[in-house]
Amino acid sequence: MAVERTQGSGSYGTSRTVLVVSLIGLVLAAIGISILIDKQGGQKLLASVYDLLGNSAGAEALRNGQGDQFFAKLLLVAIALFVGVGGIWLLFTGVSALVERLRPALRDRLLPLVFIAPAVVLLGIYLVYPAVRTIIGSFQDENGAFTLANWASLATPPFLEILRNNVLWLVIGTSGSVGLGLLTAALFDRIRRESLAKIFVFTPLAISLVGATVIWKFVYAWQPASQPQFGLLNAIWTGLPFGFQPIPWATQFPINLPSEMLILIWLQTGFAMVVFSAAIKGVSSEIIEAARLDGANERQLFRKVIVPMIRGTIVTVTTTVAIVTLKIFDIVMSVSGGRNHDDVVAVRMFAEMFQFFNDGRAAALATVLFIAVLPVMIVNLRNFRRQAAM
Amino acid sequence: MAKRLRIASALGAVVILVSACSSSTPTPSPATAAPPATAAPATAAPASTAPESAAPASEAPASAAPAALNLPKVPTGYSELDKALGADQPYKGKKVSIQTQWTGGEGEGFAAAIKDFAAATGIAIQVDSIGSSHETVLKTRIEGGSPPDMAALAQPTGVLAYAKEGKVIDLATFMDPAKLKGDFPSTIGLTSVGDHIWSIPTKADVKSMIWYPVKAFAAKGYTVPKTWDELVALADKIVADGSHPFCVSAGGPGTATGWELTDWVEEVLLKTEDPQVTNDWISHKIPFTDPKIKAAFDKVGSLLFKDGYVDGGGQAIVNADLKTVMDPMFNQDTAAPGCWMQKIPVWYGPDFFPDKRTSGTASKYKIGDDGDIGIFPFPTISDTYKGAEGSADSFMVLADRPEVRAFAEFLATPEGLEGWIKSVGVLSPNVHVPAEWYADNYKLKVANAIATGATAIGFDASDLMPPAVGQGSFWTGISDWANANGSNTDSVLQAIDDSWPK
Numbered sequence: 001m002a003v004e005r006t007q008g009s010g011s012y013g014t015s016r017t018v019l020v021v022s023l024i025g026l027v028l029a030a031i032g033i034s035i036l037i038d039k040q041g042g043q044k045l046l047a048s049v050y051d052l053l054g055n056s057a058g059a060e061a062l063r064n065g066q067g068d069q070f071f072a073k074l075l076l077v078a079i080a081l082f083v084g085v086g087g088i089w090l091l092f093t094g095v096s097a098l099v100e101r102l103r104p105a106l107r108d109r110l111l112p113l114v115f116i117a118p119a120v121v122l123l124g125i126y127l128v129y130p131a132v133r134t135i136i137g138s139f140q141d142e143n144g145a146f147t148l149a150n151w152a153s154l155a156t157p158p159f160l161e162i163l164r165n166n167v168l169w170l171v172i173g174t175s176g177s178v179g180l181g182l183l184t185a186a187l188f189d190r191i192r193r194e195s196l197a198k199i200f201v202f203t204p205l206a207i208s209l210v211g212a213t214v215i216w217k218f219v220y221a222w223q224p225a226s227q228p229q230f231g232l233l234n235a236i237w238t239g240l241p242f243g244f245q246p247i248p249w250a251t252q253f254p255i256n257l258p259s260e261m262l263i264l265i266w267l268q269t270g271f272a273m274v275v276f277s278a279a280i281k282g283v284s285s286e287i288i289e290a291a292r293l294d295g296a297n298e299r300q301l302f303r304k305v306i307v308p309m310i311r312g313t314i315v316t317v318t319t320t321v322a323i324v325t326l327k328i329f330d331i332v333m334s335v336s337g338g339r340n341h342d343d344v345v346a347v348r349m350f351a352e353m354f355q356f357f358n359d360g361r362a363a364a365l366a367t368v369l370f371i372a373v374l375p376v377m378i379v380n381l382r383n384f385r386r387q388a389a390m
Numbered sequence: 391m392a393k394r395l396r397i398a399s400a401l402g403a404v405v406i407l408v409s410a411c412s413s414s415t416p417t418p419s420p421a422t423a424a425p426p427a428t429a430a431p432a433t434a435a436p437a438s439t440a441p442e443s444a445a446p447a448s449e450a451p452a453s454a455a456p457a458a459l460n461l462p463k464v465p466t467g468y469s470e471l472d473k474a475l476g477a478d479q480p481y482k483g484k485k486v487s488i489q490t491q492w493t494g495g496e497g498e499g500f501a502a503a504i505k506d507f508a509a510a511t512g513i514a515i516q517v518d519s520i521g522s523s524h525e526t527v528l529k530t531r532i533e534g535g536s537p538p539d540m541a542a543l544a545q546p547t548g549v550l551a552y553a554k555e556g557k558v559i560d561l562a563t564f565m566d567p568a569k570l571k572g573d574f575p576s577t578i579g580l581t582s583v584g585d586h587i588w589s590i591p592t593k594a595d596v597k598s599m600i601w602y603p604v605k606a607f608a609a610k611g612y613t614v615p616k617t618w619d620e621l622v623a624l625a626d627k628i629v630a631d632g633s634h635p636f637c638v639s640a641g642g643p644g645t646a647t648g649w650e651l652t653d654w655v656e657e658v659l660l661k662t663e664d665p666q667v668t669n670d671w672i673s674h675k676i677p678f679t680d681p682k683i684k685a686a687f688d689k690v691g692s693l694l695f696k697d698g699y700v701d702g703g704g705q706a707i708v709n710a711d712l713k714t715v716m717d718p719m720f721n722q723d724t725a726a727p728g729c730w731m732q733k734i735p736v737w738y739g740p741d742f743f744p745d746k747r748t749s750g751t752a753s754k755y756k757i758g759d760d761g762d763i764g765i766f767p768f769p770t771i772s773d774t775y776k777g778a779e780g781s782a783d784s785f786m787v788l789a790d791r792p793e794v795r796a797f798a799e800f801l802a803t804p805e806g807l808e809g810w811i812k813s814v815g816v817l818s819p820n821v822h823v824p825a826e827w828y829a830d831n832y833k834l835k836v837a838n839a840i841a842t843g844a845t846a847i848g849f850d851a852s853d854l855m856p857p858a859v860g861q862g863s864f865w866t867g868i869s870d871w872a873n874a875n876g877s878n879t880d881s882v883l884q885a886i887d888d889s890w891p892k
Contacts, residue, residue: 064483142554149892158863158889222709224702227728251641251708252873339647339866340708340873354526356858357551358891 025090032083035076042076043069091118131370137363150364162343166326166372168257169264169344173325176265178318181272186302188273189280198277202270209267209330216263217335220249253341260342263331268324272317279313280306312387319380326372345369459506460808467569468799470792474511482512484793488785489531489538490517491524494741496593499814503807507800513793532557532788539789540798542592545853546580547860549786553581553588559787561587564795570802576847577782577819580854589784590802591819593810596837597653597735597850598660598768598778603719603727604761610726614764618661618771625699628730634701637729638694639715640708640869648865649852651707651872653779654694654733656851657768659686660777665846668777672854678887684879689771691876701728704872717744719763720755733768735781736817736837758832765836767843778844781853782819817841856891863889 035041043062050059061067095114099107141147153159188197204212221231225245229235234246249259283306291305307314329346332338338347345365353362464472474481492500497519508515518538520527525548531537532552543549552558561570562585570578570587577591607614610631615621625635640648659668663682670676671683695704701718702709718728720743739757740746746753755762770776787798800806807818808827815831817838828834841847852860867886871878 156888157885222705224706226701248705248709252705337647339869341870351862352858354529355861356856357548358858 029083029087029090032079035079036083042072042079045079046072046075088118134363134366134370137360138367140360140363142360147360150358150360153361154364154368158343159348161341162338162345162348163368165257165342165344166328169261169325169328170322172258173261173264173268173328174318174322176261177268177272177321178314180265180269181317182276182307182314184269184273185276185280186306188277198273201273204267205270207267209264210334212263212267213331213334216259216266217250220259222246222248222251250335251340256336256340256342260331260335264325264328268321272321275313275317276310279310283309312383315383316380316387319376319383322376323373323380326376327369345372459510460503460805460812461506461510462800462803462805466799466803468565468796468802470564470795471799471803474513474793474796474800479510479512481793481796483514484512484791485514485516486540486794486797487516487518487538488540488542488797489524489528490519490542491521491544491783492542493519493521495739495814496737496816499810499816502809502813503811504797504800505809507797507806511793511796513797515797537788539791539794540785540787542783542785543589544781544783545857545860546589546784546849547854547857549581549589549784550583551857552786553583553586557788558588559790561590561787561798564790565799565802573802573804573820573822575821577784577849580782580849581784589786590798591782591784592801592807593783594817594819595735595737595781595783596778596817596840597733597780598657598840598844599733599736599765599836600768601716601719601732601734601738601763601765602730604759604764606727606730607764612730614766615769617769621769622693625693625696629698631726633726633730634698634718634728635730636694636700637710637715637719637732638700638707639710639712640865640872641711647708648868650712650734651690651694651868652852652864653735653850654690655683655686655868656848657733657779658689658771659683659851660779660846660848661768661771661775662686662689663772663775665775665777665848668848668851672851674855674890677890678883679880684883687871687876687879687883691871691879695872695875704875707872708869713742713747714744716742720744736833739815739833761832765833767836767840775846776844777846777848778840779850780841780847781850859886859890 035045038044040063046068047059047062050056050062058067062069062072092115095117096111099110099114102110138150139146139148141149154163184197184201188194188201191197207215218230219232220234221229222234223229223231223246225238229238229246231246231249233249237244238246247255250256287305287309288301291301296305327346328344329350332342332344332347333350336342338344338351345368349362349365349369352358352365461475462471464475466472466475490497490500497517501517504515504517507513525543528538528541528543532541537557549558561567565587567585567587570590574591577594578587580591581587581589602614612624612627613620615624628635638650638654640651656668659671659682662685667676667682671678671680676683694700694707697703700706716729716732716734719730719732721727740753740755743753743755743763745751745755757763757765768778785798785801787794802820804818804820804823807816807820807823810816811818811823811827811831811834815834817828817834825838828838852864854860855864863886867882870885871882
């Protein structure tokens with residue numbers, strides 16, 4: 001990948017223009033940053049602008065924390081954008097200009113680093129550092145001393161129940177979404193109004209998890225037997241000629257677990273279906289024809305030809321949905337907050353952090369989630385790499 | 391030329407690199423300030439106190455007609471407050487930002503309480519009313535290093551947790567501890583540790599009350615029960631008449647499920663045992679499995695889970711939403727109410743009545759002995775122990791500036807809540823609030839009578855337990871218990887007790 005570069009045309013010395021422009025850049029960046037660091041920077045700047053324009057009353061109000069606060073904030077946003085975007089530009093072009101004046105051998109080795117360095121630094125600040133900090137936090141008590149108590153508490157019955165629920169979510173939620181997605185994709189492949197049918201399955205994906213939960217709470221709504229049932233499911237259930245009693249689908253363990261999983265399956269089936277559908281269409285018609293000529297019936301064709309051909313897609317979709325189910329939060333939080341034996345790791349992590357002030361245990365739960373998602377991520381990445389290699 | 395520019399930017403890049411780390415702290419601050427503002431759009435109206443417009447125009451000098459304003463008389467006993475109320479308005483133009491969970495009527499009441507203070511001192515009070523996600527937002531702001539100047543919390547345990555982290559300003563450093571203890575004898579101790587006082591009790595709630603449909607009671611010839619036995623007899627009569635006596639909800643608001651049931655248990659415990667038992671229970675000197683605690687659970691269970699007493703039984707209690715649970719009581723004009731009695735604190739009111747909820751306009755239902763919905767004190771059980779249950783929201787001071795001190799001191803005076811008491815209605819934990827302020831408000835009068843008539847006031851026990859129990863396993867456990875119609879008391883009590891932090 002060594003690219004031949006033309007040597008810089010004799011600008012090895014420092015010319016005056018370069019000095020002036022760089023100084024201006026430095027000064028501008030320094031001013032911008034000093035405004036951003038100051039908590040009242042936007043207000044102060046706008047106030048001095050007002051002073052210049054002769055609006056001293058407006059400037060006075062701003063300095064006292066009143067007046068055109070909105071515009072002061074807008075000004076801050078503009079400066080942040082300018083410093084941020086301009087800064088990135090300075091960073092890339094500047095550092096690469098510096099590196100380009102090095103010896104070619106050294107230059108070719110350093111240049112890639114220059115371009116990935118900002119990404120690595122940002123990932124380090126916003127991803128690696130918090131992750132490490134969280135893992136350390138899971139071994140600390142509230143005074144910061146080392147302890148294993150946070151991890152030990154995860155072995156108690158309430159937490160084992162939470163882990164059990166997450167495993168159920170992983171197994172049922174993932175297999176439900178992937179299975180139904182595959183089934184619908186294969187079936188819709190054969191019908192005439194394929195896109196219309198797909199729209200119906202796909203549309204729920206556009207709804208947020210919380211929105212979908214609100215919709216399904218109406219479906220699951222429960223009223224005492226003496227009252228009219230406005231919940232769709234209970235209205236049908238009690239309307240059947242068997243004299244059934246209404247069932248609290250969303251609040252009674254264990255029926256609430258499948259009820260909640262159904263919401264996710266309803267959402268994720270559409271995603272799985274669309275991806276599978278594209279993959280199925282990618283299976284070349286010659287192979288299918290050949291299989292038919294060899295006497296394969298439709299079921300065999302699906303199981304022994306199509307499924308193996310789209311195996312890579314199945315792995316990708318499965319791992320993607322698996323990660324969603326492992327991290328499941330919104331649905332459980334909106335249905336009950338996990339109070340009816342339906343708690344999951346993410347919901348409990350939130351509760352430990354914000355309600356119970358147990359930061360250490362919240363960190364331990366976050367780490368559990370991290371460890372659980374990790375192997376799935378690795379499978380996914382390997383699969384991507386294999387597909388890229390193909 | 392392009393080459394030269396590159397070199398220029400190379401030098402600039404060094405600056406950016408150096409400052410990238412430091413500038414990452416201040417830039418997020420406008421972003422973190424945004425959530426409170428956007429999270430509560432529905433409550434924007436009551437939250438904005440519009441101090442600027444109220445201040446200068448109508449009441450020209452500060453000395454004009456002080457009697458009409460809800461302000462304490464100088465000297466107030468607090469130094470910064472005296473200064474702030476001075477004619478020269480030393481803190482004019484300063485800003486105090488506070489965060490509360492009070493929305494709707496409570497938000498309006500608080501706005502009314504602080505309006506005159508803002509006008510008289512020229513201090514702008516910015517109120518962020520967050521509602522049900524208040525505690526989450528507050529924790530993010532405090533831990534993130536950009537806390538509001540003051541914040542209200544319902545649970546004393548939360549105040550103590552922040553105090554332990556060193557995030558709260560000790561009130562004893564600028565307010566007279568003896569005065570505070572004299573003004574708030576029953577509540578200041580909840581958030582005091584040693585000589586440190588961590589919050590000002592601001593809004594008290596009396597929980598020992600039962601709301602009932604006045605007209606339907608009269609039509610059926612029911613009388614308000616004074617004792618537990620009378621309550622059971624009345625409930626039996628209501629069941630015999632083909633209705634259901636109680637409305638109880640262990641659902642909501644939000645995910646705060648279960649507190650209405652824990653209140654029932656706490657109430658019965660205060661009315662059957664010495665208040666010391668409640669205290670021992672809170673401090674875990676006696677476990678949840680103690681026979682006295684179990685007896686309280688059983689007594690509540692014997693009432694609420696009895697066939698027909700709650701329509702749909704325990705499952706209905708878990709399923710019922712706090713907002714709608716009392717709706718069946720409101721059809722008393724057209725038919726017999728679907729339920730007759732709800733135990734709910736004094737903060738309950740028209741905001742929750744069905745017509746107000748659906749239309750947004752003022753409720754046509756009047757609260758009062760001669761109105762539609764009345765309130766009676768929770769019946770007594772024992773002859774000796776007639777404790778009442780209460781709770782109090784309190785304010786933490788999170789930033790130490792003179793104008794913040796002045797506002798904190800204002801809230802500690804009886805007049806700090808006067809506007810709220812006289813508009814929407816609220817109970818002040820300050821014992822020097824004159825009783826006549828409550829005289830015009832039926833529910834406050836009843837609450838005041840309950841509080842003064844009680845042999846002891848027990849603070850909401852679950853609010854004083856560790857949050858993992860009081861807002862965690864106790865709520866989960868009691869939902870469990872209701873779902874099983876009280877048949878699993880022992881295992882539920884054991885499970886709650888096991889969850890107590892070691």
